Amino acid sequence: MMNSQSCVTILKEWDIVAARQMGREIAKNIGFGTVDQARITTAISELARNIYLYAGEGKISFNIVQSLDTKGISIKAEDKGPGIKDLSQVMEDGFSTSGGLGAGLPGVRRLMDDFDIISEVNKGTTIVTVKWLR
């Protein structure tokens, strides 16, 4: 069940900062503590940077999600970029094509609770990840 949505278009470097600021604000309003706020904000930063580096353009959107006994923040990162050929490879620790630290997607998955990725070569990538309030 969704009841609120906001989004940031990722086109330039500064949009990465805008996305994580918006995400932090939403996380704070939901009631996440400072550590979870840092986890959520960092995850957004990684996802937004992936869009900026690999697809050039995309969108990060936020939803407040509700389960029976708690609520959470759902982050959707979508782009129409080159897509990912081998999903299991990018989900391995240490794999990176950008010469970065290779934290990437496995790191994001560890910071969040739920993590889903759909990617098609030459069509794009959509990642949905959720952090639940405990």
Place this chain on the structure above:
Amino acid sequence: MRIPILKLHNYLLISIQTELDDHTAIQFQEDLLGEIHKTEATGVVIDLTSVDVIDSFIAKVLGDVVSMSDLMGAKVVLTGIQPAVAMTLIELGIHLQNVPTALDLEQGLLKLHQELGE
């Protein structure tokens, strides 16, 4: 946006107070190395007390600036990393090994004094 670099005797002091975007981080890397060269500083403290997010890119820039300064002959200490930032970095899989750290600015300066024997 540029991060101010202060000189104190043989040391350079930096307190990062702004939300770091990629460009600011890279600009800071350049500025710091330039300032080390110009002032012949032997030690640098980068205080991160006010930084509430360090993602993989910023971590890489900080780790790199420590190695680059080391090549030039200046020792860098990172101070004041917040608990939430430390937890997030490790969970993300970033360990920043070989990067000297200290609890706060005071401990950072003490560490430089000891290591540089000044």
